[in-house]
Amino acid sequence: MIYRIVKAIPAIALGFAMTTGLQAEEAKPRIPEVCVVNGDKFAERKNSPITVSHNGESIVVCCKKCSKKFEKDPEKYIKLYKEALAKESKAS
Numbered sequence: 501m502i503y504r505i506v507k508a509i510p511a512i513a514l515g516f517a518m519t520t521g522l523q524a525e526e527a528k529p530r531i532p533e534v535c536v537v538n539g540d541k542f543a544e545r546k547n548s549p550i551t552v553s554h555n556g557e558s559i560v561v562c563c564k565k566c567s568k569k570f571e572k573d574p575e576k577y578i579k580l581y582k583e584a585l586a587k588e589s590k591a592s
């Protein structure tokens with residue numbers, strides 16, 4: 501019985517963390533598992549992700565090269581980014 505109670509506490513804490521995370525989402529867009537421009541895994545890259553914006557919408561790409569590509573066709577990559585995030589939330 502006691503074990504069950506102890507197990508429930510981190511779950512509640514996680515719930516709070518997720519709620520606060522949502523509020524920060526507007527300023528900092530979610531990072532998908534892979535860069536939508538070149539398909540690199542963010543976790544495997546050493547440089548920090550770059551946030552790029554177009555018409556008030558922001559996405560995260562893995563490097564400067566990708567941000568240049570994004571600028572050439574922002575709508576395409578915003579669409580890909582949204583699809584990637586939707587897929588990831590369905591999977592988890």
Ligand SMILES: [Zn+2]
Nearest residue numbers: 538562563566
């Ligand atoms: Zn890149």
